[in-house]
Amino acid sequence: MGDHHIAPRSTGRARAGGAHGPDLSGTVARVADGDQEAFATLYDAVAGPVYGLVLKVLRDPAQSEEVAQEVMVEVWRTATRYRRDQGSVMTWVMTMAHRRAVDRVRSEQAATDRELRTARRESTPAYDQVSEEVTVRLESEQVRRCLRSLTDLQRQAVTLAYYQGYTYREVAASLSVPLGTVKTRLRDGLIRLRDCMGVNA
Numbered sequence: 306m307g308d309h310h311i312a313p314r315s316t317g318r319a320r321a322g323g324a325h326g327p328d329l330s331g332t333v334a335r336v337a338d339g340d341q342e343a344f345a346t347l348y349d350a351v352a353g354p355v356y357g358l359v360l361k362v363l364r365d366p367a368q369s370e371e372v373a374q375e376v377m378v379e380v381w382r383t384a385t386r387y388r389r390d391q392g393s394v395m396t397w398v399m400t401m402a403h404r405r406a407v408d409r410v411r412s413e414q415a416a417t418d419r420e421l422r423t424a425r426r427e428s429t430p431a432y433d434q435v436s437e438e439v440t441v442r443l444e445s446e447q448v449r450r451c452l453r454s455l456t457d458l459q460r461q462a463v464t465l466a467y468y469q470g471y472t473y474r475e476v477a478a479s480l481s482v483p484l485g486t487v488k489t490r491l492r493d494g495l496i497r498l499r500d501c502m503g504v505n506a
Contacts (some may be wrong), residue, residue, distance in 0.1 A: 329394035330387075337384040339499070341492035344381055345466070345473070351395065352377060352470065355402045362406035372409050376402045378448055381495060382502055451501035459494030466491055 329350060335343035355376050360369040380398055387397055452460055458480075465471040465479055466487075477487045 330389045333384050333387045333394050336381065337387070339492075339496055341495050342488070344384075344495065345491075347380065347394075348377060351380070351398045354395070355398060358399055358402050359406045362403065363409060368409060368413075369406075372405050373402070375448065376405055378498075379405070382499060447502060448498075451498050454501050455494050455497055459490050459497065462487055462490040463494040463498070 329347065332343045332347050332350075336347055352373065356369060356373040359372045359376070360366065363369045363372065376398070379401060383401075387394065391397070392400075452463070455463065461480060462476055465476045466473070471479065473484055473487050473491075476491075477484045480487065482490075
């Protein structure tokens with residue numbers, strides 16, 4: 306998953322003025338109901354700003370792409386938790402992106418510190434260190450595992466659309482299938498991802 310490069314395409318597609326476009330709170334409500342096209346609309350509005358914010362924190366394009374992908378998956382998974390009275394959709398998403406970026410910085414620092422301690426001791430890492438590392442990586446591993454549970458066609462469509470930032474038509478052209486088929490694959494694949502991750506709509 307780490308060698309997908311979505312940022313240039315997604316930032317190019319997302320408009321900086323996305324908050325002045327569609328009613329994002331209404332869009333999130335439809336995403337919470339499993340509306341895949343609403344998620345595509347939301348993606349277009351926030352993916353670019355998300356990547357830009359994450360990049361400012363991490364200063365590493367490759368890691369920023371990965372974290373931005375994780376944020377968009379989290380937006381899909383947690384859309385039911387958004388509350389209009391607690392702020393705008395953009396604020397909600399950007400807060401989520403900032404938290405994940407900071408978490409990544411901390412986990413990278415923690416990993417570096419653990420490596421240094423391990424090198425000094427030249428011994429097997431203590432149980433709590435292993436547990437911490439597993440916890441840090443759990444969600445990312447869960448996303449990868451759940452992606453593997455999709456059919457090949459669903460996984461290809463989801464990867465192209467949401468991890469590489471392709472439009473529906475670009476996905477259809479890339480996979481040489483009708484546009485309607487792409488939409489069906491994406492909808493079914495994303496719903497299956499949500500079910501695999503145990504998210505209750």
